[in-house]
Amino acid sequence: MTDYVTVTADAPLGRTGAIKLHGRAAFDAMHKAGKLAAETLDMVVPHVVPGVTTAELDDLIRNFIVDRGGVPATLGYRGYTHASCISINHVVCHGIPSPKTLKNGDIVNIDVTPIVDGWHGDSSRMYLAGDVGVKARRLVDVTYECLMLGIEQARPGNTMGDVAHAIQTHAEKHRYGVVRDFCGHGLGQLFHDAPEVVHVGKPGTGPELKPGMIFTIEPMINIGRPDVKLLDDGWTAVTRDRSLSAQFEHSIGITEQGCEIFTLSPAGFDQPPY
DSSP states (O other): OOOEEEOOTTSOOSOOSSEEEOOHHHHHHHHHHHHHHHHHHHHTGGGOSTTOBHHHHHHHHHHHHHHTTOEETTTTGGGOOOSOEEEETTEEEOOOOOSOBOOTTOEEEEEEOEEETTEEOOEEEEEEOSSOOHHHHHHHHHHHHHHHHHHHTOSTTOBHHHHHHHHHHHHHHTTOEEOOSOOEEEOSSSSSEEEEEOSSOOTTOSSBOOTTOEEEEOOEEESSOSOEEEOTTSSOEEETTOOOEEEOBEEEEEOSSSEEESOOOTTSOSSSOO
16 A cells, blocks of 8 residues: 655655655745756757767766756765766666767767755756667657656546556557656655656556655667666666667646646757757
């Protein structure tokens, strides 16, 4: 049975396993944090080009967030030393910025989480470096469609299984694999909180969606099989069959009528090409 707790001023902030139900003030704070996340991902658009290093992109991201009064949540998180995760081609998630340069035809996921006034705005987008092939572009398009179809199901009375089923059926219709090893998550004043937001599931199963819930939806879709492996650095996850992978992520909050997306691009750069 799923536990829910209404967040009050004196409620404990820690992760208890219960799903937190937030009020309007929390939603307003999440819009502010989410806007900085989206603005950060907008800012890097002209810089994601062949020849740039992922370390250079990470420096731009760190400076942009800090200059606007935010704190990159990943800096120091479990020993991580960068302001973003940058995942190229067959890297599924948690790619570490480095001197590696982008090549013509690469597809790139950039994932950022600025903290603003104690609240986390978590979002990621795909970018196309140079002239990207048809198969890779199609994967990116379908992955974005998966995210938005999942968000369409994010409304009160539905379940996490309804969200997952919408994502899974659309991806598998295109014969893509949906990654099982990583999922979305609750967030707010914590980076990662209940509930887990899986991207594979059956309608009507899992926690019921209730007004006040705040969480990410972040499907990872592979051209090949869904299996992944973790590299020796302890962070980077790659497809086992070396097939291309794509991911998009929004932070959302459930309302009485449906949901609010906190991380929409102010510039309209939600889906490439930008």
